[in-house]
Amino acid sequence: MKSYNTEHIKNVVLVGHSGSGKTSLAECMLFEAGAINRRGTVADNNTVSDYNELEHERSNSIFSSLMHVEWKDAKINIIDTPGMDDFIGEVYAAFKVADTGILVLNAANGVEVGTEMIWEYADHLKKPMLIVANHLDHEKTDFENTIDQAKERFGRKVTVVQYPFNQGLEFNSIIDVLTMTMYVFGSDGGKPEKKPIPESEMEKANRLHNDLIETIAENDEGLMEKFFDKGTLEESDMQKGLLISIRNHELFPVFCTSAKHNMGSGRLMGFIDYCCPSAADLNPEKTTTGLDIPCNPNNPTVAFIFKTVSESHLGDMSYIKVCSGKISTGMDLVNTSNNTTERLSQLFILQGKKRENVNEVVAGDICATVKLKKTHTNNTLAAKGQDVEMSKIIFPESKVQAAVEVHNKGDEEKMGLALHHIAEEDPTIIIDHNQELKQTIVNAQGELHLAVVKWKIEHLYNIKLDWVKPRIPYRETIQKSVRSDYRHKKQSGGAGQFAEVHMIVEPYYEGMPDPKDVTVRGREEFELKWGGKLVFYNCIVGGSIDTRFLPSILKGVNEKMTNGPLTGSYVRDVRVSVFDGKMHAVDSNDMAF
Template structure:
């Protein structure tokens, strides 16, 4: 049977960034490091785990939110891969509702782009902790410091370096961990093999400077720490670590790390960082609705959000759920306040793209997929009968463009109608209506690529 993780052992990572920043490659390398795959897929070859529909493979861009997971240091990492293309913005919104924090990927070759800004705005809107990954540090003529300063200029003084490259360009093999004050040297063969070393002498003064900046930012995030820092002139290791974790969770500090996903340098250090410092679901705030409260814990009554619906051949509709409170088990009878109907929970799956594994329960904070729900749609809550609770709905963006849909052959209208309905179930930002005056079916969405 599959291992069941408790809430403290889970990290729900929303992955965002501008299209082409290397999000998909980073997740492929993470899956490889966690032993979920035996080789690293590449978007150019169309064999990645997260981009699995034909459109994505053909265009080499991510269109749908896909869910990936693996285990690292006894911790389950759920990755919610959101598309970087602004036409598929609705998927970013729904993915954010399942995430407990954001990992925002920035290409060292391109710097801050419009997609970076959009993901950051969304993270602000949902009050999500976040950190930035500067990727592609193995490219020619890239400069980590330049991109870091650009991020700071655009997104404020809360940014602080947690890990940085000892060198950039094709020779990039070593990452410096500012908190642990160690260097991590990676093999040149993309295996991810890593050895811990002392910090090179020529970098020691730079590390001290960056570490002092980090300590100051942590101290400034909390009045008690600030007092200690002023009196003692420093923070103890324990004060720094606890203060750092707390400041991240309260969005008072935004860490920055550096990697190359395709060269597999820094990715293990990045995953260690997520396990050690980023918040588990129990650290996130309780949810209040209509005078009732649900804490992110197993002991509270069940509340789970269907944040996305995916249609799959041979399976039918998969409902992707994030359990906010309580435990969801196979065989449970649950209640959907949105449709005022009960649902029986059949099989529960864990997903890696389109690959599925069976599991019999999900604890508070975990993410999985349910099949054959009769009257449940994206944005609906599943809760315990008699302890009704409705999670806040997902606020989707308004459509930006509309087009008429015409059947290629006479008599195909019904087939098209059914297909359009499926698309709306999968992506609520894709709207369909029949215009009586024009006698046309009108489809509306987020952009031309979206409607294609």
């Protein structure tokens, strides 16, 4: 592959509901660009993007995958993402490094459940977005209804650039209101024939063309003046205006495709090359301290790890977005997240599972490396002396949880290591080795997410397990006030142990007055990490117990509150008043009390 400058590298992420056709569209883009010589299908398990055995079993994308094409003057990196909510973490990570999002809609179903969550995240990031209406060859397709729904949910910035001339089973023609041309495809798709727009469509096409020009002009004062002077815009002005509008999140252009028949992907890639921003065109990425990191290959090196995958025979593969400067094989970089040094022994560009070695990767580009020792997702690698850490991916909170129950008790330690590796690959998997419940709890995004974790453990680590319900984390408390005393005496030759403590133990509530039947000399209040409070009073009079032993008594109380008498659960909301006791000049010590 030839070298590309930063401004000619475009990173796009395909997002959308499961079944909208993202993987098939990626396959069309690769085929049209000449990156592959035959289009695969999801049904045949031979697409570039879905190469994992589990994806083949389920006929769905489960993991994001990275591909690339060369299209005219641009290198376009394509990240295909899963459409099911359970794997939303893959989408969040891909959005972090993409310059433009492409929302793929199934025009036969309209805007489907879950799509809004993806859009809200893109909107939060102010990510440039394109919309692709796919499945226009389906008998139930309804382009107008799909666009109406998109405008209702995503706002009036949704703007038609293309619309189908003959949607449905006979679909083969797209009217492009940017170029004012009709593109007619053969039965095998591919490169279309350019034809004049039919007279019957001219009124609609002109109206949409003018709407597009007005929207573009609204986002640039200079273009607005030209539009008022001439009533239209020249092609170079249109390109400039589209780039500005898309970059500023002020225009969401709509395109038409039939990924099944390879129709429309070439024009989509042409638009990405022509009008979509590179990382250099966008606002600089931020560090955790708010510092701007411009995407400039001449600046010091800063790179971000957005994904980690465990590959058999290779170890961990780290996916990297170069935010600034350049990286090259043999380079030493500092992991500013943990202050360790890593060497980039190899660099790859990826085509699904296929790897191609490269020597150098510039700012704005995406690549992968292997065998980083202490670097994981969300870590930053930087040139020595660059004390910066890029802002992190904020992954969604877990929605479901389950406890692990292994079939063979001897596999428990092995299971812990397996879960650790899985959580490193997928930060939306949170592992809690819960000491209170004496269970290992796996927190995930959904039942399917848990099923994937189980599949990995059973197939990759050869451990059999079941998911069970986590035990209920009960709490205990005392119901009435009691007085208690205890003498500890131990003699085994030499110095012994002696301590005697008298205390009042009672329920505690907020605003509770101090105890009245003892003399209060000191009060400490503690927020318990499992909820509730412990209030501890020093009510010793006459020096019956030296105050230096009170911390040991408090420590003993705290230990007992971790293991209640009823169920062994944590105890909360208790007040303890130590009011009397005895000690021995020789045998009393902290251990005894």
